[in-house]
Amino acid sequence: xxxxxxxxxxxxxxxxxxxxxxxxxxxxxxxxxxxxxxxxxxxxxxxxxxxxxxxxxxxxxxxxxxxxxxxxxxxxxxxxxxxxxxxxxxxxxxxxxxxxxxxxxxxxxxxxxxxxxxxxxxxxxxxxxxxxxxxxxxxxxxxxxxxxxxxxxxxxxxxxxxxxxxxxxxxxxxxxxxxxxxxxxxxxxxxxxxxxxx
Amino acid sequence: xxxxxxxxxxxxxxxxxxxxxxxxxxxxxxxxxxxxxxxxxxxxxxxxxxxxxxxxxxxxxxxxxxxxxxxxxxxxxxxxxxxxxxxxxxxxxxxxxxxxxxxxxxxxxxxxxxxxxxxxxxxxxxxxxxxxxxxxxxxxxxxxxxxxxxxxxxxxxxxxxxxxxxxxxxxxxxxxxxxxxxxxxxxxxxxxxxxxxxxxxxxxxxxxxxxxxxxxxxxxxxxxxxxxxxx
Numbered sequence: 100x101x102x103x104x105x106x107x108x109x110x111x112x113x114x115x116x117x118x119x120x121x122x123x124x125x126x127x128x129x130x131x132x133x134x135x136x137x138x139x140x141x142x143x144x145x146x147x148x149x150x151x152x153x154x155x156x157x158x159x160x161x162x163x164x165x166x167x168x169x170x171x172x173x174x175x176x177x178x179x180x181x182x183x184x185x186x187x188x189x190x191x192x193x194x195x196x197x198x199x200x201x202x203x204x205x206x207x208x209x210x211x212x213x214x215x216x217x218x219x220x221x222x223x224x225x226x227x228x229x230x231x232x233x234x235x236x237x238x239x240x241x242x243x244x245x246x247x248x249x250x251x252x253x254x255x256x257x258x259x260x261x262x263x264x265x266x267x268x269x270x271x272x273x274x275x276x277x278x279x280x281x282x283x284x285x286x287x288x289x290x291x292x293x294x295x296x297x
Numbered sequence: 298x299x300x301x302x303x304x305x306x307x308x309x310x311x312x313x314x315x316x317x318x319x320x321x322x323x324x325x326x327x328x329x330x331x332x333x334x335x336x337x338x339x340x341x342x343x344x345x346x347x348x349x350x351x352x353x354x355x356x357x358x359x360x361x362x363x364x365x366x367x368x369x370x371x372x373x374x375x376x377x378x379x380x381x382x383x384x385x386x387x388x389x390x391x392x393x394x395x396x397x398x399x400x401x402x403x404x405x406x407x408x409x410x411x412x413x414x415x416x417x418x419x420x421x422x423x424x425x426x427x428x429x430x431x432x433x434x435x436x437x438x439x440x441x442x443x444x445x446x447x448x449x450x451x452x453x454x455x456x457x458x459x460x461x462x463x464x465x466x467x468x469x470x471x472x473x474x475x476x477x478x479x480x481x482x483x484x485x486x487x488x489x490x491x492x493x494x495x496x497x498x499x500x501x502x503x504x505x506x507x508x509x510x511x512x513x514x515x516x517x518x519x520x521x522x523x524x525x526x527x528x
Contacts, residue, residue, distance in 0.1 A: 127318060130311075137307060141300045160303050167307045172316060176324035178391070272394035 119183035127174060137167055140184070143260070144191045150255050151192070152199050162198055166191045185269035188260070192252065192270055242292035250285030257282055328391055335386040339409060342379040344425070345372050346413025351422035355521040380405060447501045447520070448475040455479060455512055456501040456520050459494070471502070471512070474522070479512045488516040 117125070119136065126132040141163060148159050170190050177186050243251055249271075256262045256270060257278075268275045310316070349372050384401050387393045393401075416422055429436040447454040450473070457473040459481070471479040481502060494500060499522040504515040 133311075134304065134308060137304050138300075141304060145300065145303075160306075163303055164307050164310065168310060168316060171311060172319050173324060174318040175321045176319070268395065274395055274397045276397055 120179055123174060123177055123183060126171075133167075133171060133174075136183075140187055141167075144187065147188065147191060147255070147260060148195050150259060151195050151252060154195075154198065154202075158198065158202070162191070162194055166194050169194065181269050182266060185262075185266045188256075188262070188266075188270040189272070196248075238293060239289070242289050245292055246285055246288040250281050250288060253278060253281040254285045254289075331386060331390055335383060335390070338379055338383040338386060339405075339412070342376055342383060342409045343412035343416055344421070345376045345379065346409055347416035347422035348372060348425060349376065350413060350417040351426055354417075376409075380409065383409075448473070450476055450479075450506050450512065453503055453505055453515075454501060455481075455504075456499065458497075458499055462494075474499075479510055481512045481514050482507070483514050483517075487514045490517060490519050492519065494519065 117135075119139070122132050122136050122139075126136065144166060145159055145163055148154060148162050152158075152162075154162065166187070170187055173190075177183065243254070252271060253267060256267045262270065264275050264278045267273075267278045271278070273281070349369055352369050352372075384398070384405055387396075387401055387405070388398075446452055447456045455471065455473045455476065457471055457475075460470045460472060462469040467484070468480055468482045471481045473479055481504075490500075494517070499520045501518050501520040502512065502514045502516070503518075504513045507513050
């Protein structure tokens with residue numbers, strides 16, 4: 100394949116209509132299309148990495164660079180039977196966890212200012228009426244920091260990234276039934292911790 | 298964070314390092330190797346299962362009395378290790394994660410058991426046993442010492458061929474393949490196998506030595522002579 104080119108011709112400009120999977124095929128023919136895929140996902144994945152690991156901005160940038168380069172190298176291995184978003188989230192999840200393990204000082208503590216995260220999780224737990232104040236959202240985020248990483252990942256993917264069970268299964272490489280079990284256990288653990296705090 | 302900058306950095310890295318997508322065959326190689334290893338693991342597992350079936354089926358075993366003697370526990374251990382290895386390998390295939398552990402375990406037991414049974418019925422287990430018996434002394438020491446019990450009159454077992462069985466007779470002559478001729482006495486309480494004993498059949502007799510050359514039969518079972526000939 101030719102070296103990466105910045106230039107996309109006028110004929111290619113209609114890429115917003117193209118699906119991710121079509122863009123993967125186009126990237127394999129013309130590498131410049133990869134920029135479109137990067138731009139489509141970099142914000143979402145940056146937010147996901149932040150929520151999963153609460154890494155610093157520099158670390159998130161390193162993780163994202165590693166993710167997109169790894170994805171580019173393995174692009175021919177992308178299987179159209181899966182969604183591209185599941186595939187790129189899986190790579191991101193694995194790279195983040197790998198960084199997380201290497202860098203023990205970062206304990207994956209969630210940003211307690213992340214109100215959106217707290218509100219969405221509280222909505223998932225049907226706690227909207229109880230968790231309306233900033234104080235309670237903060238309690239919820241503290242509780243989320245304390246639960247098992249497996250449950251935390253599933254809750255973030257379900258309630259923040261709004262992935263369905265099948266996508267979560269493909270991202271985390273666990274059976275669909277296990278996704279349901281983790282969500283249930285994650286909710287139970289959160290509620291137990293919240294009862295202590297509330 | 299400035300995502301535009303990050304995007305530019307990623308593209309720059311790809312250009313500077315001349316990174317290109319890896320070819321499909323290289324990406325598939327890992328999966329192919331994994332499937333080959335999985336196939337070999339299941340093959341070995343089925344082979345061991347067939348040997349386990351062979352040794353249990355040919356040992357005239359009695360659950361209460363002989364369990365510790367006839368069950369090849371080392372083979373069970375090996376089969377167990379290969380079993381969990383095959384499950385681990387399957388879970389690591391491209392779509393293996395989609396299945397629950399219970400579903401994989403049930404299917405693996407069924408597949409390995411079925412192939413093991415086929416190996417047993419087509420004679421692979423018997424041939425393997427003969428080859429191992431002839432060439433690996435440790436194999437004999439481990440597996441066939443159990444069969445030795447059935448050739449030890451002092452332990453209450455004789456194995457061989459009956460001669461001159463008359464209808465309604467209370468005794469018959471018997472040639473033990475190890476210790477020579479016996480006169481075996483049977484009583485109304487002697488337990489016989491469900492299938493009819495044919496003149497060419499070899500049998501194992503459980504009972505007690507009354508005096509040299511005289512044996513009192515308590516239970517009679519059909520024996521697989523090939524199994525004993527490996528001794």
